Amino acid sequence: MNRSERFYVIDKLLRTQRAVPIEDFLAALEVSQATFKRDIEYMRDRLHAPIVWDRAAGGYFFDHLNLGGPHYELPGLWFSAKELFALLAAQKLLGDIEPGVLAAHLAPIQSRLASLLETFGHSSAEVSHRVRLLSIAKRQLEPRYFADMASALLSRQQLKVEHWNRSRDEITTRNLSPQRLVHYRDNWYLDAWCHLRDGLRSFAAETLVRVAVLPEVAIDIPDETLNAHYAAAYGIFAGAPREIASLIFSAERARWVRYERWHADQCGEDLPDGRYRLKVPYSDERELLMDVMRHGAHVVVEEPHSLRRRLKEEVDAMFLKYSGD
Structure with missing residues (x-):
């Protein structure tokens, strides 16, 4: 991590512990003691951080009683690539939701995301305008059927579906024990035990043209089996590598x-x-x-x-x- 990032780590440790031993700083920062001491001196001298050493407590702490000195403020630190993607993706997903029962509950979350994007002096609208997330080949999905898939998955119930096989252009009726919902390359897939084929299968969610939740309890497949089946080979097509x-x-x-x-x-x-x-x-x-x-x-x-x-x-x-x- 760079020096600005270390300043934020030091600040966080000092705000969450009464007295922070030097060993805790060195472990969190992964730097030498000399580098750490230079960081502390810079924060004291240039950023006016009220950091003091308490020999009795065996650590550093913020002297909150020292209010007469200059204002302490950390330098700006921009988001990492993963953090910016997560924030913008969450904001975009919430913005795509149609008005409904969740609207009132999601409004505070949207407001919080906007404030996070504005943390470093840039408006949320400007960030969203200048940084774009593009979806490729996103397929349309029936919301009602997806809700039934998710409900059955979490309540551990079976599904009765009509599955459209695009390759053969035919529809088959199947009972499924849902195991996982997977979002892959901008589209949703349902991993399930297919009772018709007596095996694990992956279904593109939009190919399930009729979905009904059944009262029967779904079969549970162990995580180890699912991981071996779905993660072993390339892409969304599962199975042991051939x-x-x-x-x-x-x-x-x-x-x-x-x-x-x-x-x-x-x-x-x-x-x-x-x-x-x-x-x-x-x-x-x-x-x-x-x-x-x-x-x-x-x-x-x-x-x-x-x-x-x-x-x-x-x-x-x-x-x-x-x-x-």
Whole structure:
């Protein structure tokens, strides 16, 4: 952390403890004792912080009785990337909610978010205007059905649904034991035990065209089983990994890809000529193919052969559509 961030940590410790031992500061700040003492002297001399050492108490504290000196104020500290995203995302989500029973309850939260955004001297409206959060390919979802999914999930009841399979353009009726709701790439998915297929499945929420909560108790699947099933392979398509995709990106595209996280168990390697090899486990090739294809000629599927063949078939089909131009 930089020096301004350390000032805020020191300030927080002094405000939450009666007397703070130097060891607590060093552990929280992860700096040397000499650096800490320089920070304390700077806060005293430049920021007028009323920090004193109490030998009897064995620590530092704020001397709140020293009111005659100059006003103490910390320097401005801007949000981290994660903090700014969290604040703006929360503000955007609350702003998208239609007027209803929650409006009165959410108003104080919205007001608090606005005040947080204005903490460092910039209006909430200006921050929202200058910093944008963009959603890509967000699909429409029936609010009533989503509410039933969430209700059954939390009350541990089964659902009866009509599921539209987009690939085959057909609808099947299923009973589900909901396990988790997942927000992934701007869309909602329901992880559930499917009683029709007798196994775990993921359903895009907007493909459940009819939803009814049943009185039957939902089956509970252990977290370890869910994690192994849904987190092991690439993307939203679950299941134990069947293959490891080895992808080689051009030296130009490597400047971006080497900083991207495609999977928790990915393995990256810089090649001597500047290219980058990325290996990711996957169980279903569909989403992986979409992500590979967005890099066009800047990526080559090294292995497995089945993924190379499937990509070639897709590229050949695309070529035929444009070959007459």
